[in-house]
Every structure is written in structure tokens, then in C-alpha cells.
Amino acid sequence: MPRLTINGGEVEVPPGTNLIEAARKVGVEIPHYCYHPGLSVAGQCRLCMVDIEKTPRPTIACNTQAAEGMVVWTETDRVKETRRSVMEFHLINHPLDCPVCDQAGECWLQIYYMKHGLYEPRMMDEKVHKPKAVPLGPHVILDAERCILCSRCVRFCDEITGTGELGIFHRGDHSEIGLFPGRELANKYSGNVVDICPVGALTDRDFRFQVRVWYLDATKSVCPGCARGCNIDVHVNRRRPHHAEGRRVARLKPRVNADVNTWWICDAGRYGFTFVDDKTRLVTPSRRDGEAVTDVAWDQAVSAVAAALERAAPGEVAVVASAKMANEDLWALRRLLVHRGIRRVGFRIPPRVPGDEDAFLIKADKNPNSLGAELIGLEGNVRDLLAAARARQVKVLWIFGHDLFESALPEADVAAALRGAETVIFTGTSANATSERARWVLPAAAWVEREGTYTNFQGRVQRFRRAVEPLGQALAEWDILGRVLQALGAEATPPRAERWFRELAAAVPAFAGLTYQAIGDAGVMVTR
Amino acid sequence: MTAEKLLTRNFGRADSHTLRAYLESGGYTAWQKAQALEPAAITEEVKQSNLRGLGGAGFPTGTKWSFIPKHHTGPVYLVINADEGEPGTFKDRYLLEREPHALIEGMLIAARAIRAAKGFVYIRGEYVEPWRRFSAAVKEAYDAGYLGRGLDVVVHRGAGAYICGEETGLISSLEGKKGWPKVKPPFPAIKGAFGMPTIVNNVETICHVPHIINRGAAWFASLGTKTQGGTRIFSVSGRVRKPGIYEASVAITLRALIYELAGGVAGNGRLKAVVPGGSSAAILRADEIDVTADVDGLRNAGTMAGSAGVIVMDETVSIPEALMVVARFYAHESCGQCTPCRESTGWIYQMTKRIVEGRGRKDDLDTILDVARRGAGTTICAFYDGAVGPYISYIEKFRAEFEALIPN
Ligand SMILES: Cc1cc2nc3c(=O)[nH]c(=O)nc-3n(C[C@H](O)[C@H](O)[C@H](O)COP(=O)(O)O)c2cc1C
Ligand code: SF4
Ligand code: SF4
Ligand code: SF4
Helix, strand or coil, X not given: CCEEEECCEEEECCCCCEHHHHHHHCCCCXXXXXXXXXXXXXXXXXXXXXXXXXXXXXXXXXXXXXXXCCEEECCCHHHHHXXXXXXXXXHCCCCCCHHHCCCCCCCHHHHHHHHHXXXXXXXXXXXXXXXXXXXXXXXXXXXXXXXXXXXXXXXXXXXXXXXXXXXXXXXXHHCEEEECCCCCCCCCCCCHHHHHCCCCCEEECCCCCCCCHHHEEEEEEECCCCCCCCEEEEEEECCCHHHHCCCCEEEEEECCECCCCECCCCHXXXXXXXXHHCCCECCCCEEEECCEEEECCHHHHHHHHHHHHHHXXXXXEEEECCCCCXXXXXXXXXXXXXXXXXXXXXXXXXXXXCCCCCCCCCCCCCCCCHHHHHHCCCCXXXXXXXXXXXXXXXXXXXXXXXXXXXXXXXXXXXXXXXXXXXXXXXXXXXXXXXXXXXXXXXXXXXXXXXXXXXXXXXXXEEEECCCCCCCCCCECHHHXXXXXXXXXXXXXXXXXXXXXXXXXXHHCHHHCCCCHHHHCCCCEECCC | CCCCCCCCCCCCCCCCCCHHHHHHCCCCHHHHHHHCCCHHHHHHHHHHCCCECCCCCCCXXXXXXXXXXXXXXXXXXXXXXXXXXXXXXXXXHHHHHHCHHHHHHHHHHHHHHHCCCEEEEEECCCCHHHHHHHHHHHHXXXXXXXXXXXXXXXXXXXXXXXXXXXXXXXXXXXXXXXXXXXXXXXXXXXXXXXXXXXXXXXXXXXXXXXXXXXXXXXXXXXXXXXCCCCEEEEEEEECECCCEEEEEECCCXXXXXXXXXXXXECCCCCEEEEECCCCCCCCEEHHHCCCECCHHHHHHXXXXXXXXXXXXXECCCCHHHHHHHHHHHHHHHCCCCCHHHHHHHHHHHHHXXXXXXXXXXXXXXXXXXXXXXXXXXXXXXXXXXXXXXXXXXXXXXXXXXXXXXCCC
16 A cells, blocks of 8 residues: 655555545645546546656646655645646636526635636636537536536546437537537436536536525435435525525435445436425325315324224234335334234335336335335235235225325225225325325325435445424324324333434344444444 | 658659569568567667657657567557648658558568557548558558568548647547547556557658668667667748758758758748747747757757758748747647647637737737746647747747737
8 A cells, every 4th residue: 555645744545546535535635627536537627736746747636646655745836826827727718607607606616716716817808609508408407618628527428327428529619518419418317417517517407596505505315216325415495495486405416425326326316306395295184084184183193093003903904114214113113013913014015117227326126215124024915915905804004105006006906905994094295196095194204304214225224314394294204103102002202213213223133233323424234 | 961861762763652662672671680580679679779759759769669568468559640730741641652661561560579460550631642552552561461461450541630640649539539638647558549558650750660670770870860860851841942851861950951952941031930840849040040950959959850840931921920820720729628728729829819910918928928838738748838839939039020019
């Protein structure tokens, strides 16, 4: 492992590490545009110049591997002068339209100009003009004038997705990012180019003009879109709600996790949050009598559900859990099942169309927590369970989240099962055809409205945190289940997700020894 | 100083491009000889000859060949740079048209030295006749059994970009990509065409190799200076009586070249300036031409031998206009990959154009100089330094002429 000195600090790095990454290790930031740790080295922006002792001229750090005994200086006068020059070159043809640019506030031209530029502009000539506001695909729009031709987006489509939609056309200062003829930027990961574009050239059509980025708050979370559980940040607009017509979740951004998703997320996950602020959200507990739906207080709903469970023999209760529930919810459910001796449970609902899967991130299982549900012991045959309901052997049928009509289960069978049960209870975030047939509807908080953990397909337990308040009276499922448990006379139930997790860790061997603290931001593997 | 002609010795024959004519003048005897030599011995001979690259950079050829990794087991490629894009340079086209077998023989020997089984010849797209002649010669060489027994040659035509003459831009283009130069390291000798060790040499450089093998390194070295052996072909253009190509010792002075070989300044004009090595070389004033035209002689004179494209300007030539034309060329030809070159070549062209059109500003000259100096040495390839050569030297040496055009 080569040992080198950067700005006087010694550091040892694995062979092959470049100077940008080596410098990061000693807390030194080397400014750069075209370098991205997930992509090949292009060496195009020329901003990452550093001085290396015994080298006559400043050298680009991205293409220089750390070597034994190397002595690197990143803040010499000539390095600073070179940076200033490169900043000037980057900006001479730039339109400087920050006031109307969506990237403003998170633009690396703005950031680096303030840090490394601050020169007196002297370009008085006509700038090169290029196309503006060109949609490249369903999610991404291009402003070619703002593009600094770092080629990150091109390399992403060449190297990560292998789809090669983008190229740099023409030469010199007329060089321009664009689509190859007949192509559209519509690959399954297209949104990532917006994240890696250091400037306002590629912006997100969904997010564009919604809210200025400095009004956003970020919360660490995990994507619930499939069994991979990509790490994300949830960006929330609390401070200017009127800017986005009440939409609270402004966007999702990938959060680096080397073991799960590296730097990327898929488009389905990125744009899959719209249900959170959708009109279909369930916001109050309610009771249905025929066509009439009455909002009720939580207490009333909880005692009614508890009473229904108590009236029924354990064998007359069936529960369709969901692998979209967090480990904490599933553990609370498990406790309730044990408390009442309920055996009819399952969580795997066959999808109507098989989930899309690829060799990169996307998993066919569109649930974030199937492995968690399995490890917590909720495996069971849902078809048998519904058959029992059709045969009128089930008095209470409690369904979590699923719309059974949107599955591979025959519609008639589902309808018959829902008719066959005396009391149908639905707990979920959003109304659907199944919830409309339930007597009791208990609104659940969406994942961004609460804390919890998922166990991804690898067995990695990962935390997600609360980014916004639950809508209306919605509650986390563990909370709902805890209240029902109490109404059923169970001993005290935990008041917080973290305490439920502690119980789970103490009870289920796969989770033994895990705590929220140990899980941290990157997750921890279960024991198997 | 008109040394014996090597490269152009057969140019007088109308059939010099044919195999028969080449064989009659002793062709392919060096290849016979080289087949008895160990690859390392060939490289050593070329090193001793002081042959230096004639494409532009003047790098010692034998040394370059020795960079091929010794223990590499996969393919090695030999690439011949026949892109000849440097303004003021028109020698390689004659070699392709009139002495194509010298290039093929040189390639056979070079390929043996570096253990390449495949050679590519990348010919400038506009060179239609040179391409036809060379392709016909390749066919003759296959038919005669010189090629196809250990070395295959692929002829590839460029598509008109100057940057595809830069060796790694050429490699990108050869690979089917946009002609973008590659970041170095790795250098082509380690990881070049299609990821394999590759030697890129100019046409003229390789045409010299049979002569070195035939007549020995010491003889070749003796034709030139201490640090550069042999002759080279000077392309002389501009305001001279007899523009054209002249083969001469690399040790010839610019004065002898212009006045003795090219017949001096045309008309009754007076010499004003000389660009000695293609448009990328720094300009020399009329009083600076008593220097030898070899790589180190011109380097010491603050310019470069480059591709030996000698552009002669007399007193009728406006230096600001000349710079504007050169600046337009570099703005048009920058591949656009790296920021300083992409952005500043266009800007500098705009400034030179304004000056020529009488709309210059007081600060323009200092801005050009400052921008050029800041960008120099910061880019992926030598293209930008090639542009900086004229930007700085034209202004520094003829500043008054520029200032006269700038309104007060
Ligand atoms: C912008 C640029 C253009 C070049 N064009 C040519 C060219 O047209 N022909 C050529 O032989 N070398 C050209 N070169 C030089 C090549 O990069 C390379 O040095 C040369 O082909 C090596 O061969 P040599 O060592 O035999 O000279 C160019 C270099 C630059 C930077
Ligand atoms: S890309 Fe950055 S610098 Fe350019 S207009 Fe947008 S915010 Fe401003
Ligand atoms: S669009 Fe953005 S990512 Fe792509 S080359 Fe331009 S600046 Fe770089
Ligand atoms: S210096 Fe100019 S020509 Fe060379 S790679 Fe950079 S942009 Fe392209």
C-alpha cells in the first residue's frame, strides 16, 4: 500500500487509488468536474490540478495514481492560479442564467467560482449559443449552453447502463451534448445523469421549477421500490409549501452505499414517491356500513378491531401481511399473532405481471422487506388463507397494504374471500379496491413519514428516517398494532420504532445484536 | 548542404511508385537484412542512428520502440501516421504517392523490431491519390509475398479532422470512436490501439528505416547533427520563388533552405518572417533564420522543427491577419474535449478577428497573451500548446503591427 504525503499529511491508500480519493482521506478536497468515482477517468475539465514534488508542471489528480513517497501539494500559488484560469475558461461561454436556473444553489460552477474563481471577467465577445430546454427523455431536460462538457452523462450511459444514448457532437467551443439520431434518454436509470451533471445542463423534468433547492431539507432513507433497498436522501420542501401546491416530498436522490447501490438509483424508485402526497391517501380511521363511510376516532377503531379479534377464535382470523411493512411493524404483528394464537398468515401476493429485473440494481421483488417478513416468521400460503375465507372459515380478515385485486389472484376468488369474511380490516397508506371493501380502514403512515428498517435481499438491515409528518391521522403500522395489542390486554408495547426493533433483536436470532446505532447509515447484515 | 537524397531519390522516375522501380533501386534488400537481425538489434541500430520522429514531436524513434513492454504476450500494433494535417506540411503525400514501397519496407522492419503482426496506415481523408497509390503498392507487396507473411497492413482513411493526426486522437479514430486524444498515462506504447501496446510513427520516419538498416546507423547519424541523424523533407511554402518539397540534411540552416534551395523571396520582396515547423511552431523574424533546422537547433531558437513545414512571409504579409487565420484554424480544429483549449481557442480567434477588423480593444493583446500562457501546458494533448506557439510569438515579435490596428 503506497504511503504518500498530501499537504503535509501522511496517508496510506490501496494501490491504484488516485490523488483525488487519496486527498479525501486526509480531508483535502481537490476541486473537479469531470471525475466521478463511479465512472472512468476522462481528464477533461482540467480543474483537479495539483503540484507533485519533482514534477515540472501541475498535474491532474484524477489520472495520477498515488505512489510510494509521493509528495503532493494542492494549494500552491501556481495550483491556485491554474484553478482560477480553468474556472475562467469554464465560464467564458456560459450563459450565467443562474436566476432562472434550477441548479442554482447546488451548482458546482457557483460553488467553485466562489471558492476558486473570483477573477475579474474579461470576456467581452459574443458567446456561443446552443439549444436550451431540450427534452432528452421522459425525465431529463437539457440546456446545452450551461453544459461544461464534462462528459459524465455520456460516460454514465456508456459505462453504467450500456445504452449509449448520449454523445458529444461537433468540435471546439461548438461541442454539444445530444442524443444520437433516433434515440431517447429513456433507460431505466436516466435520472442519475441529473445527479452527476455538476451544473444546470441536465435537470429533472419532475422537479424543475418546483422549489429552490435552498428551501429543501434532506433526510436519510431507503427506497421502498424493490428488494434492493437503494440508499436515498428524501428532499422535502417544508419551508415553501405553496411553491409546489402542497407537495411535500420534492425529490429523491441516491445516497452512496458501496454495498447496495453505489452512487445510483433507478427511475422507478426515484419517481415512485408520488403516492405520498396523492389524493388517494387514507388520512382518518373509518368504518364502512354498506355504502356509508364514517370517520371514527382511533380509540374507537382500535377497540372495534380488538373486539372483532376477541370475538373470533384464533383459527377464524387470517392476516395478509405485507413485505412493504418495516421490520418493526412485522414484529409488532408477529407479537399480535402470538398473543392471539393466530396461525393463518402470509405476505407474498403474486404480482399480476412479474416484476422487472436486471443484472444491475433492479430486483423483480417489488417489496423492500420480503426477507425481513420471512425471518420474522410470517411466511404462509395466502391462497389457502383466502380459500378459507371463501369457505367462510374466517371471521376476521386483516389485510395490510395490498390491493388483492391488482394481483395474479383471480378477481372472483378475491371478491368471494372478501365477501366471505365477517369483518375485513384494511391497514395501508392509500385507498384501493381492497380497502373499499373493508369494514375498518386504519390509515398507515408512508415510509417517509416514520422511522423503521427494511431487510433487503442481501440480508442487509437498513434504516429509514422520518422526513415529514404523517398525513392526517395516519400512524406507523407498529403503532396501530401496538394499540390493538394493548386493547387486547397485552403487556406494555414499545412507544417508538427503535424500541420495537430492540425487542425484535432480542427475540429473533437473525437480528441478534443489532441496534439502530449499529445499523447506522450504511446498514448491517442479519445473521443467517 | 544538399546532402544525398534518400527519401526522394526516385522521385524523378514516373514509375517510382511501382514495385519494379523500387526493386531496381535496391528496394526490400534492407528487409532481407533485417530478417537476420534480432528485434532488439534493429531497435538498437535505429537508436544509434539518431533518427527522430518527423511527424512533429521529434521523439527519438528507437527509444520509442524500446518502450513496448518486454513480456507482453498479446498483439502489438504499428500505426503509421499519414494524416498530415499540420498547415504548411505536404511531404507525406509525396512519399505515399511516389515511394510507397519504402513505407511498406520500413513497416516490415519496424514491425519486426516491436514484434507487431499488424500495421495500420491512417491516411488523411483528402489524400485520394496518395491513398490509391499506397493501396496499390500494398496489393503488390501482398502479391510478392512481402506482406501477409508475418505482417498484415490495414489502410484506413481519415475523415478530415486535424486532431486525428495527434497520435492518441488517431488511435481513438482508428478504434471507431470520435477522434478524441486520450489522457496519458497510459502512453500508447503501453496501452494504445484497442488497448494493446502500439507504436505510432510518421510516414517519413518509417521511410528512413530501410536506409538505416542498409547503410548503418553511423552513416545515417553522420548526415545530421550530434543529436539528430539523417535528412528530412522540408515543405516550403509562402512567398518564395520555388515553393515545394526539398530533402536536405536536418542540419541545413533555414537561410540556406529558403535562399539556396527555394530560390529566395518571390518577386522583389523582403523577408519578414518564417514559421519553420508547421503552423504550430513559433514564428521567427527575418533576422532569426541563421539557425540549423534540426529539432534541437530550432528548440534553442525558441521555436520547433515540428513537421518541417516552412512557411515564408514577406513584407506584404500582415502578421495580425496571419495570426487571425491561424487562430481560426485552431478554433475550428480543437476537438473540444478539454476546457482551456475548447473555450479559449474560440475566444482568442474572436479577439484577433476584432483587431484585424479595426475593433480591437486596448487590453486585447495582453488578454490573448495571458490567456494563452495560462492555458499552455494544462491540456490533454499538444494541440493547445501548438496553438499557443503562434498566439504568443506573433504578438510578442510583431506587437507594433497589432497595436497599429487598435483604435485609440
Ligand atoms: C494536434 C496535433 C496534430 C498532429 N498531426 C500529425 C500528423 O498529421 N502527422 C504526424 O505524423 N504527426 C502528427 N502529430 C504528431 C503525433 O502526435 C506523433 O507525435 C507522431 O505521429 C509520432 O510519429 P513520429 O515519432 O514518427 O514523429 C500531431 C500532433 C499534434 C499534437
Ligand atoms: S448552471 Fe449553475 S452557474 Fe449556470 S446558470 Fe445554472 S446555477 Fe447558474
Ligand atoms: S450535460 Fe452535464 S453531465 Fe453532461 S457533459 Fe454537460 S455538464 Fe457534463
Ligand atoms: S488540447 Fe484541445 S485538441 Fe487536445 S484534447 Fe484538449 S481540447 Fe482536444
